[in-house]
Amino acid sequence: MDLRYSESEERFRKELREWLAGALPTLPPKPPADAWDDRRDYDTGWQRKLFDAGYAGISWPVEYGGRGATLVEQLVYLEETTRAGAPYVGVNFVGTLHAGPTIMTEASPEQKDEHLPRILRGEEVWCQGFSEPNAGSDLGSLTCRGVRDGDEYVVTGQKIWTTYAQIADWCELLIRTDPEAPKHKGITWVMFPMGTPGIEIRPINTITGTSEFSEVFFDEARVPVANRVGAENDGWRVAMVTFGFERGTAFVSDLVETDRLISELVTLARLVTRGSATAWDDVALRREVGHLQAEMDALWAMTKRNLSQAARHGVPGPAGSVMKVAYSELFQRVTDLAMRILERGGLSMEDVGDWPSGIFVEERLRSTSFTIAAGTSQIQRNIIAERILGLPRE
Amino acid sequence: MDFELSEDQVALADGVRSFCEGRFPMATVRALADDHGVDRDRWRELGDLGLFSLLLAAAAGGAEGGWADAVVAFEELGRALVPGPLVWTQLLAGTVPGAATGEAIVAGIDRADPSGIVEFPDRLDHLAVVDDAGIWLVPAGDLVVELLRPLDPLTPVARLTAPLPQGDLILDAEAAARLRIHGAALTSALLLGSSQASAALAVAYAKERQQFGRPIGAFQAMKHLLADTFTRAEIARGAVYAAGVTLDDPAVGSAERAVAAAKLTAAEAALANAKTCIQVHGGMGFTWEIDAHLYLKRAYALEPAFGTRDEWADVMADVLDQTA
Numbered sequence: 001m002d003l004r005y006s007e008s009e010e011r012f013r014k015e016l017r018e019w020l021a022g023a024l025p026t027l028p029p030k031p032p033a034d035a036w037d038d039r040r041d042y043d044t045g046w047q048r049k050l051f052d053a054g055y056a057g058i059s060w061p062v063e064y065g066g067r068g069a070t071l072v073e074q075l076v077y078l079e080e081t082t083r084a085g086a087p088y089v090g091v092n093f094v095g096t097l098h099a100g101p102t103i104m105t106e107a108s109p110e111q112k113d114e115h116l117p118r119i120l121r122g123e124e125v126w127c128q129g130f131s132e133p134n135a136g137s138d139l140g141s142l143t144c145r146g147v148r149d150g151d152e153y154v155v156t157g158q159k160i161w162t163t164y165a166q167i168a169d170w171c172e173l174l175i176r177t178d179p180e181a182p183k184h185k186g187i188t189w190v191m192f193p194m195g196t197p198g199i200e201i202r203p204i205n206t207i208t209g210t211s212e213f214s215e216v217f218f219d220e221a222r223v224p225v226a227n228r229v230g231a232e233n234d235g236w237r238v239a240m241v242t243f244g245f246e247r248g249t250a251f252v253s254d255l256v257e258t259d260r261l262i263s264e265l266v267t268l269a270r271l272v273t274r275g276s277a278t279a280w281d282d283v284a285l286r287r288e289v290g291h292l293q294a295e296m297d298a299l300w301a302m303t304k305r306n307l308s309q310a311a312r313h314g315v316p317g318p319a320g321s322v323m324k325v326a327y328s329e330l331f332q333r334v335t336d337l338a339m340r341i342l343e344r345g346g347l348s349m350e351d352v353g354d355w356p357s358g359i360f361v362e363e364r365l366r367s368t369s370f371t372i373a374a375g376t377s378q379i380q381r382n383i384i385a386e387r388i389l390g391l392p393r394e
Numbered sequence: 395m396d397f398e399l400s401e402d403q404v405a406l407a408d409g410v411r412s413f414c415e416g417r418f419p420m421a422t423v424r425a426l427a428d429d430h431g432v433d434r435d436r437w438r439e440l441g442d443l444g445l446f447s448l449l450l451a452a453a454a455g456g457a458e459g460g461w462a463d464a465v466v467a468f469e470e471l472g473r474a475l476v477p478g479p480l481v482w483t484q485l486l487a488g489t490v491p492g493a494a495t496g497e498a499i500v501a502g503i504d505r506a507d508p509s510g511i512v513e514f515p516d517r518l519d520h521l522a523v524v525d526d527a528g529i530w531l532v533p534a535g536d537l538v539v540e541l542l543r544p545l546d547p548l549t550p551v552a553r554l555t556a557p558l559p560q561g562d563l564i565l566d567a568e569a570a571a572r573l574r575i576h577g578a579a580l581t582s583a584l585l586l587g588s589s590q591a592s593a594a595l596a597v598a599y600a601k602e603r604q605q606f607g608r609p610i611g612a613f614q615a616m617k618h619l620l621a622d623t624f625t626r627a628e629i630a631r632g633a634v635y636a637a638g639v640t641l642d643d644p645a646v647g648s649a650e651r652a653v654a655a656a657k658l659t660a661a662e663a664a665l666a667n668a669k670t671c672i673q674v675h676g677g678m679g680f681t682w683e684i685d686a687h688l689y690l691k692r693a694y695a696l697e698p699a700f701g702t703r704d705e706w707a708d709v710m711a712d713v714l715d716q717t718a
Binding site: 001002003004005006009072262263264266267280283286287288289290291293294295297298299300301302303304305307308309311312319322325326378380381382384385386388389390391392393394 | 395396397398399400403462597600601608609611612613614616617618620621622624625628630631632633635636638639640643645646647651652654655656658659703704707708710711714715717
């Protein structure tokens with residue numbers, strides 16, 4: 001076991017750090033949460049900068065224009081960009097980390113040529129049309145219909161929890177093309193242009209007061225059969241091939257964020273007075289922070305183990321579900337503790353005086369979704385129990 | 395960076411595991427409760443195996459291994475619930491004559507410990523006493539104690555009824571501070587091993603035990619309890635290995651911080667997994683016959699060794715104080 005970075009890994013880190021130090025000050029101010037067009041410009045502008053500097057598609061193979069970085073370099077990249085406060089992948093998330101890799105693996109050469117370079121350059125924004133009101137944890141039961149009519153599919157139905165729908169150009173869409181087949185056998189994966197007539201986007205106002213997610217309604221919207229990726233009715237498999245794409249690095253940014261949030265919690269606790277002392281002078285509170293940081297460090301170590309396993313054996317350890325359950329609940333505990341420190345200061349979503357408190361209140365609310373989105377903690381525990389521990393299905 | 399066990403470490407873990415399966419099967423371990431917790435012949439076998447000399451220089455008959463190797467070996471001892479003052483004997487193998495070979499058995503205590511509890515009183519050759527000046531060695535024969543009924547039947551205890559003799563100073567304060575960190579790392583490894591063993595026992599029972607016409611492990615209420623045992627052990631494993639590696643290579647981080655993370659998460663995993671193991675066994679989990687209680691009791695016995703979770707949480711907070 002060796003936790004030391006090699007010379008070339010350290011060189012990669014140094015070059016990236018230098019580039020970030022030069023590039024970040026040139027960014028325009030971060031747009032407000034609900035200024036969607038501005039957010040698109042901001043995130044895709046950053047993507048373009050990454051592309052020009054050779055950092056776009058850090059995990060993509062070189063043949064598709066990516067950097068083809070090793071897993072350790074990907075870890076370093078995520079660590080350094082998050083630490084430096086670089087913009088998050090944002091609106092480029094689905095394109096660079098889900099639809100793009102799916103296209104890479106499953107699409108025709110023409111489809112690849114059309115989309116992959118544009119995704120990498122930040123010219124194409126993608127969203128995901130998977131979940132439906134009645135197909136959440138049980139995604140395979142989706143019912144949004146795609147009826148074949150000549151060389152088109154006629155799409156009718158509803159999607160929900162579609163992130164960035166209002167500013168996306170394309171949607172990776174799962175449609176039911178054979179309602180008679182067993183549920184996982186009648187689904188097809190298509191690239192759906194968001195400008196198509198017959199769709200309506202209704203943003204969902206969430207508990208944080210912002211609208212990242214939308215409902216998307218399809219009323220006989222037509223998409224060419226040529227936009228299909230993979231065979232008709234083979235869409236479930238196509239959708240699943242990329243779930244393992246971020247082999248081992250899936251939660252790196254989230255962990256770095258969590259780590260930073262704990263540090264900021266200490267800063268906050270030093271500023272909040274309790275009589276003649278501060279919250280940070282409270283032994284019980286410090287101890288609790290110590291416990292949280294210990295778990296945080298343990299998860300970071302687990303990330304490195306998973307990554308090393310993936311690098312050696314091509315597949316990550318049983319990590320995905322374990323990491324998701326652990327990190328999401330840890331993050332919620334950190335923000336819970338912040339609310340306890342803030343006491344009545346937590347009544348404001350904005351910073352109170354010189355307390356950097358707004359972020360904690362916001363994150364407390366936002367993080368309630370962490371144990372729900374992308375497989376609830378309950379589904380993750382079922383996965384651990386059945387796929388790792390071999391317990392029988394209910 | 396490659397945080398996978400090396401081939402040598404895999405071989406070491408396999409070797410210690412098969413030794414434990416052969417020489418410390420659960421029936422043997424349980425029988426040691428009637429033998430003051432330690433059987434001298436088997437203790438010498440641990441010495442012959444090279445366990446206590448793992449970290450010593452070749453000139454001293456050692457394997458020149460590192461702390462990463464030691465935690466991997468101790469994880470296996472913990473999995474098998476091997477009883478005895480393993481950590482203290484390992485830590486003083488280079489200092490106390492006979493400890494490395496398994497001839498001398500040594501445990502330790504803080505001079506200021508208000509409980510005055512001595513572990514394995516009938517099997518000790520020496521007691522190491524820690525105070526501000528360092529570590530002192532007291533011959534076991536000089537101790538005045540009364541036996542108490544132990545929580546862990548495999549960790550016999552007695553209480554000092556006369557003041558501790560001063561003893562001979564064998565390590566200075568600086569060495570004692572290092573030893574505390576090392577001891578916490580090894581204790582974490584024992585706790586990690588036991589957390590995996592109690593999790594495995596619970597999972598096996600949940601697959602076998604039938605109620606309502608199906609294995610109880612098919613119920614989600616059980617699955618979620620059991621999934622958490624796996625998660626806790628995996629979290630602790632990363633931290634314990636990282637502690638070993640960081641002790642060997644201080645350039646990769648703060649040893650105190652790495653050990654704090656290991657001790658906190660491994661103690662948590664061992665305690666919580668043992669509790670789950672009892673719960674999953676239902677009424678049988680409350681019986682002496684089922685091993686589940688032995689994991690819980692050992693976890694309670696090891697939790698305070700070389701710093702409780704709370705003490706290490708305070709250390710972690712102090713580290714944050716300097717960096718955040």
